[in-house]
Amino acid sequence: MRENATPCTFAPASPADLEALLPYYRQAAARPDCPWSQDYPDQATLEADQAEGRLFCAKDPDGQVMGAYVLTFGDEDTEAQTFWTKGLEPAGEVVRLLTAAPYENQGLGGRLLADAVAWLARMGCRSCRILVAKDNRRALRAYEGQGFVYVGLARLYGTDFACFEKPLEGETI
8 A cells, every 4th residue: 555545435335325426436437547427327227336335435534435346256258268276266256446536546446456355255255356447557556566467368348358356365276
């Protein structure tokens, strides 16, 4: 964790957190290296993620949302890729990882990812998977720096994704 990082807590998102999250996702979608759009993720997607207990937030000491991620399991499109390490299943996937613009470059993305990995390990997963737009150099460096291993390239949803996996506690690739 970087020294200048704003203190935060991590917890499952509440319905009240959704109002803060959607504008942050829209800001991120405006970046050329982001595969999201002004239509995705939408309010209904976030509401479903929150209702299913898959959406997690980082909040500052005042309770302001700083970032978020979603955990998924068994996505057909992701699972259909043949390069995943079969010995590392069950696997969980981190999707829609977001650091709100005011909190970028403070190490929050790495802390969000570490929290997601810890949740997956507690849930019994043997590995964590991540798909990142292949042109998102900042995210590519971040995932490699967190111990994720590039395993292949997938064309999904009209985007080329670099696919990474990380063995969890005691596992090896």
